[in-house]
Amino acid sequence: xxxxxxxxxxxxxxxxxxxxxxxxxxxxxxxxxxxxxxxxxxxxxxxxxxxxxxxxxxxxxxxxxxxxxxxxxxxxxxxxxxxxxxxxxxxxxxxxxxxxxxxxxxxxxxxxxxxxxxxxxxxxxxxxxxxxxxxxxxxxxxxxxxxxxxxxxxxxxxxxxxxxxxxxxxxxxxxxxxxxxxxxxxxxxxxxxxxxxxxxxxxxxxxxxxxxxxxxxxxxxxxxxxxxxxxxxxxxxxxxxxxxxxxxxxxxxxxxxxxxxxxxxxxxxxxxxxxxxxxxxxxxxxxxxxxxxxxxxxxxxxxxxxxxxxxxxxxxxxxxxxxxxxxxxxxxxxxxxxxxxxxxxxxxxxxxxxxxxxxxxxxxxxxxxxxxxxxxxxxxxxxxxxxxxxxxxxxxxxxxxxxxxxxxxxxxxxxx
Amino acid sequence: xxxxxxxxxxxxxxxxxxxxxxxxxxxxxxxxxxxxxxxxxxxxxxxxxxxxxxxxxxxxxxxxxxxxxxxxxxxxxxxxxxxxxxxxxxxxxxxxxxxxxxxxxxxxxxxxxxxxxxxxxxxxxxxxxxxxxxxxxxxxxx
Ligand SMILES: Cc1ncc(COP(=O)(O)O)c(C=O)c1O
Numbered sequence: 116x117x118x119x120x121x122x123x124x125x126x127x128x129x130x131x132x133x134x135x136x137x138x139x140x141x142x143x144x145x146x147x148x149x150x151x152x153x154x155x156x157x158x159x160x161x162x163x164x165x166x167x168x169x170x171x172x173x174x175x176x177x178x179x180x181x182x183x184x185x186x187x188x189x190x191x192x193x194x195x196x197x198x199x200x201x202x203x204x205x206x207x208x209x210x211x212x213x214x215x216x217x218x219x220x221x222x223x224x225x226x227x228x229x230x231x232x233x234x235x236x237x238x239x240x241x242x243x244x245x246x247x248x249x250x251x252x253x254x255x256x257x258x259x260x261x262x263x264x265x266x267x268x269x270x271x272x273x274x275x276x277x278x279x280x281x282x283x284x285x286x287x288x289x290x291x292x293x294x295x296x297x298x299x300x301x302x303x304x305x306x307x308x309x310x311x312x313x314x315x316x317x318x319x320x321x322x323x324x325x326x327x328x329x330x331x332x333x334x335x336x337x338x339x340x341x342x343x344x345x346x347x348x349x350x351x352x353x354x355x356x357x358x359x360x361x362x363x364x365x366x367x368x369x370x371x372x373x374x375x376x377x378x379x380x381x382x383x384x385x386x387x388x389x390x391x392x393x394x395x396x397x398x399x400x401x402x403x404x405x406x407x408x409x410x411x412x413x414x415x416x417x418x419x420x421x422x423x424x425x426x427x428x429x430x431x432x433x434x435x436x437x438x439x440x441x442x443x444x445x446x447x448x449x450x451x452x453x454x455x456x457x458x459x460x461x462x463x464x465x466x467x468x469x470x471x472x473x474x475x476x477x478x479x480x481x482x483x484x485x486x487x488x489x490x491x492x493x494x495x496x497x498x499x500x501x502x503x504x505x506x507x508x509x510x511x512x513x514x515x516x517x518x519x520x521x522x523x524x525x526x527x528x529x530x531x
Numbered sequence: 532x533x534x535x536x537x538x539x540x541x542x543x544x545x546x547x548x549x550x551x552x553x554x555x556x557x558x559x560x561x562x563x564x565x566x567x568x569x570x571x572x573x574x575x576x577x578x579x580x581x582x583x584x585x586x587x588x589x590x591x592x593x594x595x596x597x598x599x600x601x602x603x604x605x606x607x608x609x610x611x612x613x614x615x616x617x618x619x620x621x622x623x624x625x626x627x628x629x630x631x632x633x634x635x636x637x638x639x640x641x642x643x644x645x646x647x648x649x650x651x652x653x654x655x656x657x658x659x660x661x662x663x664x665x666x667x668x669x670x671x672x673x
Contacts, residue, residue: 467593469570473636474533486569499569499591528537529594 120418120426126509128154128414140479143514148297148325148458148505149483150347153411157350160410164403172402173376173393187402190409191392197412198342199333200359204391207358208400212324213243215343215358216291218371218395219320220247223341223360224289226369230256233285235278237262237270237303238495239296242488244322248291258285262292264495268299268448272311279315290319291341294326298489298501299448300431300455302326305337313338318364324348328507329427329456331420340364351411352404358395365391372397423508427457430506430515434459437519438504443531447501458505460487463522465531468502474528478521480514536629536636537594544598549605552587561650562590565642567635570596572646574604578654581612588646593639599627600643607647615651618644620672645672 126132129152134142144152170180172187188203195203209215224247228234234248238261245259252259260278262270279287290312295302305326309319320341323332327342328349334342341364346355360368370377370388377397380387388394415423432452438444443464449455463471468484475482483503486493493499504518554560554575562573570592577585586608588600606626607614623644624630624637632640648670656663 469593469636469639470537470595473536477533485567490569493569499571528533529542 120422120508122426122509122511125418126511128156129509130155130158132509136479138477140477143478143480143517145480145482145504145506145510145514145518147507147510148348148487148503150353151328151350151507152509153350153352153407154414156414157352157407157410161352161403161407164406169403171399183402183406186406186409187400190405190412193409193412194357197332197416198327198359199335201335202362205359205362205365207360207392207395208405209343209356209358210354210401211347211356212241212322212343212345213356215356216243216320216322217247218358219341219343219360220251222368222371223364224248224251226367228252228255228257228288231285232257232288233260234258235260235262235275235287235290235292237292238264239268239299239301239489239492240291240293241297241322241324242490243324244291244293244320245491248289257288260284261491264296264299264301264492267450268296268301269454270303272304272307275308275311279312279317287315287317290317291322292319293322293324295329295456296448296489296492297325297458298460298487298492298503300458300460301448302330302454302456305339309338325456325458330424334359346404346408346411349411350414351408354401355404355408362391365395368395370394370397374398376400418508426508427506428452430510430512431455431457431459433512434504434506434515434518437515438522441519441522441526447496457507458503460501460503462498462501463526463531466525466529468500470529471502471522471525474525475518475521478517478524480518480521482518536632538628540628541594541598544601545594548588548597548601550587550601550608551589553589554585554587557587559650559654561646561653563642563646563649565592565596565638567638570639570642572596572600572643574600574643574646574650576650576654578612583607583610583612588643592642595627595629595632595636596639596642599623599640602627603643603647612651612654615647616669618647620644641672645670648672 131152168179168182170183172184191203191206194206249259262275294305312319318340321339323342323344327344340361342359344357347353374397377389377394378386379389438461445462447460472484485500557575558578559576564571572590575587586604652666652670655666
C-alpha cells in the first residue's frame with residue numbers, strides 16, 4: 116500500500132508502539148501534533164551520551180568533553196542543513212518553540228517595537244505566538260492586530276495588505292504567524308506572505324512547530340527572518356527547541372539569558388558577550404537532548420521529508436473522508452487535504468470532546484480534546500473545545516479505522 | 532470502561548439539566564473555568580435567612596461537568612448556605628456515582644463544587660470583610 120514509506124517497518128523502530136495498555140489493548144497514538152513518539156535510535160543516543168561521554172561542552176579540553184562538544188555542534192550543522200540555513204550560527208538551541216518566540220519578543224521586540232507600532236498575528240495562532248507579543252505590545256503601548264481566518268480555514272493576502280496599511284493603525288513592525296495551524300490543519304502560503312511583508316520592509320517570524328516536522332523546510336526559499344520549532348514534535352526529545360534567525364538580524368540582537376557560556380570576558384564593571392550563536396545560549400544547555408535530536412534528524416532524513424508529507428497527505432485524505440461520513444460531525448479547516456497537514460479537528464453534535472476522548476480511550480485511541488492552546492480561534496469558531504486526531508510517519512489506515520469505530524461507539528453511548 | 536461513566540443518570544442530567552439558567556438579581560453570582568478543557572460553570576444563588584432559596588447554573592462543558600453541576604444544584608437547594616462548607620470531593624463523586632474517575636476527569640466533576648464554594652466565600656466576605664482570612668481555605672476542593 117505504501118510505496119514510499121514502509122510504515123510497518125517504521126513501526127518496529129518505536130518501542131512504545133508495542134506497548135499494551137491496562138486492558139491489553141494496543142496503543143493507537145493519534146496525538147502527534149502535541150508530541151510525537153521517539154524511535155529507539157533517539158532513545159539510545161541519549162543513553163549513549165550519559166553512559167559514554169557525559170561532560171559539559173565548550174569548555175574542557177579532555178577527550179569526552181571534546182566528543183560531547185562535537186556531537187552538540189554537529190547537531191547544529193545538521194539542523195542548518197535540514198532547514199537549509201546559510202550559516203550554523205543562525206541556529207540557536209532553546210527549550211521549545213515557546214522559548215524561541217519569547218527570545219525574539221524579549222530581545223528583538225524589545226529593541227525594535229515602539230509606542231504606536233503594530234504587530235500582526237493571525238486568529239489561529241497558538242498561545243505561544245500570542246502571549247509574548249501581547250505582553251510586549253502592552254508594555255510598549257503598541258498594538259496587536261489579528262488577520263482573520265475565513266470559515267474554511269484560509270487567510271487572504273488582500274486582508275493582510277489592508278491590515279498592514281490601515282490608516283491610523285501605526286507602523287507594522289512584525290508579522291508573526293504559524294506556517295501550519297495546530298487546530299485547522301491549514302498550511303499557509305508562507306512564501307507569498309513573506310514576499311508581501313518584505314516589500315513593505317516588515318520582518319516575519321514563522322512558528323514552525325507544526326510545519327517543520329511534516330514537510331520540507333527551506334528558510335532561504337521562504338526567506339523568513341525568524342523560524343521557531345520544537346524537537347519533541349519531530350521524533351526528538353522534549354526540552355529542545357530551535358530558533359533560526361537570519362544572520363544580519365541576529366548580529367544586532369541583544370542577548371536574552373545572561374550568565375555563563377554566553378560571554379567572552381567578564382570584569383567587575385562590564386562584560387563582553389560571546390560570538391554568535393553562543394551569545395544566545397546562556398548556561399549549560401540541554402546537551403543530552405540536543406544530541407538525541409540529532410538522531411531524530413538522521414531518522415527523518417533517511418525517510419525523506421517529501422515522503423513524510425506524501426504519507427500524511429494520503430492518510431489525511433482517508434481520515435477526512437471517514438470523519439466526514441459520521442453523522443452530525445463538524446470538521447474545522449480546509450475540505451481539501453492538499454491544503455492541510457496531517458491533522459483533523461472536529462466536533463460531534465451532542466458530545467463534548469472531553470467525553471469523546473474518554474470513550475476513545477477504551478479503544479486505546481489517544482487523541483487530544485480541548486482548546487489546543489488556541490482560544491482566540493475557539494472564540495472565532497464559537498466553540499469551547501474540539502477533538503483533534505493528528506498523524507505521523509508510523510500511523511496506518513487501520514488505526515484510523517479503529518478511531519472511526521470508537522467514534523461510532525461514542526455516538527451510540529450518547530444516543531445520537 | 533466508559534459505559535460505567537456515561538450511565539443513564541449522567542446522560543439524563545446532561546441532556547435535561549435541572550436548574551439551568553440565570554436568576555434575575557441574584558445575591559451571589561460567581562463563575563470559574565477549567566483551564567484544561569475550557570469548561571465553564573457559573574452559579575447564581577438567591578439567599579434568604581442564610582437559606583439557599585434558589586439556585587441556577589449555567590455553562591458549557593462535558594457531560595461530567597454539566598451533569599455534576601445539575602446534581603449539585605439539587606443537592607443544596609433549600610438547604611442552609613453553611614451546608615456548602617461540609618460538602619467534600621467524595622460527596623460529589625458518590626452523588627454522581629463516579630468514584631473511580633481519572634485525575635483529569637475528576638476536575639470536570641468538581642468544577643461546580645469549586646464554583647459554589649467560591650460563591651459562598653464571596654458571600655460571607657462581602658458581608659464581613661474581616662472574615663476573609665478565616666474563609667480563605669473554605670473554597671478548596673482538592
Ligand atoms: C503551532 C504551535 N506553536 C507553538 C507550539 C508550542 O510548542 P512548545 O510547547 O513545544 O513550545 C505548539 C505546540 O503545541 C504549536 O502547535
